[in-house]
Amino acid sequence: MKFILFALKNLLRNKIRTLLTVLSIAVSVTVLFSLLSFTKGYEKGMTSELGKMGYQIMIVPRGCPYEAASLALSGGKIPNYFDYSVLEEVKKIPEVEIAAPFFMSAIIRPDEDRTDIYFGMDENMFQMKKYWNIKGSYFKDENSLIMGGDAAYIEQTDEPGQKFYVREKDREFVVTGILERTGTKDDGFFFIPLKAAQEMFGQKDRVTGIAIRVKDPTLIPTVVEQLEKLPDSQVITMSQLMGTMMNLVAQAKTLILSIIIIAIIISALGALNTVLMSVFERTKEIGVMRAMGAGREHVFQLVWVETLVMALISGILGIGIALIGMGLVEKIIKKLLPLAPQGSVVSFDPNTLLICLGFVILVGLVAGIYPAYRASKLKPIEAIRTE
Amino acid sequence: MENNKHAIYGEGLTRIFQRGSEKLYALRGVDFQISPGEIVSIVGRSGCGKTTLLNMVGCLDTLSEGTLYIGNTEVSRLKEKDLIKVRRENIGFVFQLFYLIPTLTAYENALLPLLFARRLDKKEKVKEIFQKVGLGERLNMLPSELDGGDMQRIAIARALVNEPKIILADEPTGRLESKSKEKIFGLFKKLAEDGLAIIIATHDLGLASRADRMIRLKDGMVVN
Incomplete structure (x- = not known):
C-alpha cells in the first residue's frame, strides 16, 4: 500500500x-x-478561413465596416450598397491584381426555418476561388446557378442540370455546378451571376462589396490609402478583420x-x-x-x-x-x-x-x-x- | 547510568500541568520498571495518572521531572524527532477504541506502521503476525465486518509489526465481552512469553490481578 x-x-x-x-x-x-x-x-x-478567401482587402458600403465585412464573410443580407462604377476606380490602381465585385442578399423562409444566401459574382471572383472544385461547370448564362456543397445537400441536388425555382422572386435558374465542400461559409451559399443577383433583388448596377487581391501583399497599405479616397465606401483588410x-x-x-x-x-x-x-x-x-x-x-x-x-x-x-x-x-x-x-x-x-x-x-x-x-x-x- | 536489565526504567517520573498560576500534578515522583517478558498492570480510579504514565513511557508526552530509560536510551531529554524513532523501534500501542481506519482492510491497517517506517519490504511479516494473533483468514476484511475482539486483535497485530520490545495497552479489553477479553489476555501472555514487556492500564481488577505485577496509582503516586 x-x-x-x-x-x-x-x-x-x-x-x-x-x-x-x-x-x-x-x-x-x-x-x-x-x-x-x-x-x-x-x-x-x-x-x-480567411486564408482561403483569396483576397486581402474588401470594400464595403459606408456604415460599420466590420459588420458589413463579417456579413460578407458569414453570409447574410447586406442592407447597404454602392455604385458599380466604383469598380472602375479600383481597377485603375496599378497594384490591384484582381477586383471582384459581389452582391450578397438573403431570402428568409421562416416557415421552413431557413435563410438562403444568394451571392452574385462575376468571373473575377472565380479567379480568387481557384481552390474550388466544381462538379459541372461555371456560369453559362444569366440563369446559371452554382450550389454550395451543403446547399446542394439540403436541396437534394446531386447532379448539375436540374432546375431551381426561387418562388419569392419568381425566378428560375439552372444548376450548372455543385461545389465540393470547402469547409468555409461558401458551402451554404447559392452562387449566381452578378447581374442576375442585382436584378433579382432590384438593385441594378449596385454592389454590396468588392473583394481585392493585391499583386504583392507588402503593397496592401499603399492600396488601402488609395481606396480610402473612393466615395460611399469603406475599406477593410482581412488582417484588420481578423484582429478585430x-x-x-x-x-x-x-x-x-x-x-x-x-x-x-x-x-x-x-x-x-x-x-x-x-x-x-x-x-x-x-x-x-x-x-x-x-x-x-x-x-x-x-x-x-x-x-x-x-x-x-x-x-x-x-x-x-x-x-x-x-x-x-x-x-x-x-x-x-x-x-x-x-x-x-x-x-x-x-x-x-x-x-x-x-x-x-x-x-x-x-x-x-x-x-x-x-x-x-x-x-x-x-x-x-x-x- | 545504564539500563541493561529493564525494558523500561523510570525514576522520579513527574508530570506537572500548568493551569494559570496553579500547578496540577498528574504524576508525582513515580518509580517504574518493567523487564522483558513481564506483564505489569496499572490500576486506579479515573484521573489517578494511569494514562499519563502510559503516555510518558510511550514517549508521547514529555516529563516535567525524572529520568526515563527505554532500553538503553535515556529519553527524558530527547527531541521529538528522536522520540518518534524510539517509539517506532521499541513501542507498540493498543487502545480501548482500537482506532482502526475504517476504509482500510485488516491487513492494510496493520501495514501502516511499516509505511511510516518506510519498511514495506517487511510486509510478509504482517501475515505471520496475523497467524499469530489468530486472524489469518481475515486479512482482507474491513473493520466494520469484524467484532470488537477481532478489531482489538488487528490493533495488536498493528502494534506488533514494527517488532517492538514493549506493548502499551490502555484499557485493551474495556469494550469487549468476557470471551474476547480472555482471548486478548491470552494473546498478551503469549507475547510476554516471547519476551515482550507488556503494560496494561485498566479499571478491570480481574484482568489486572492476572498480570505478573500490579501497580496501584492514586493522585499521581504509587500506593501499593
Missing part, C-alpha cells in the same frame, strides 16, 4: 462530501478547458477567465474546507498514527496527497466533461458569434489539456497546504485525548 492509495481510501470515507467538492472543481475546469479550447480553435478556424474578431474574443475571454478564476478560488476554498473538516474528524486517528511512528512529515504528506488526489480527479473529470460536451459548446458559441468559421471553433490541443491539469494540480497543492500544516502540528498526546 502506498500513500496515494491510503489518501484515496480516506477520501472515500465521506463519499458525498468528496463528490460535491470534486464536482465543484470539475465544473470550473470544464469551463476553463472549454474556453481555452475555443480560443485556440477559433483563431485556427478564422486563420484558415480576435480582440472581441480576447475581451470575452478575459471576462470569462476572471469569472472562472473566482469560481476556482471558491472551489479551492471548498476543497480546503473539505480536507480541513476531515482532519478535524480524524484528530484522534492522527494522534494514533503519530503513536505508531508517523512523523509530522508523514501526516503532512498524507493530507496534502489527499487534496492533490481530489484536485487531480476533479481535473480529469472536468476535462472529460469538456471533451464530451465539446459539440454542444461549439453549437452554442457558433450561435452567439457574429463571425464564426465554418469548421470547428473548438479545438482539442494537448497543451491546453496539460495547462488545465497543471493548473488544477497547483490549486490542489495550494489548497492542501493549510489543512496539511494543521494536521502535522497536532501533538499525538493531545490528538489522542481529543473528545
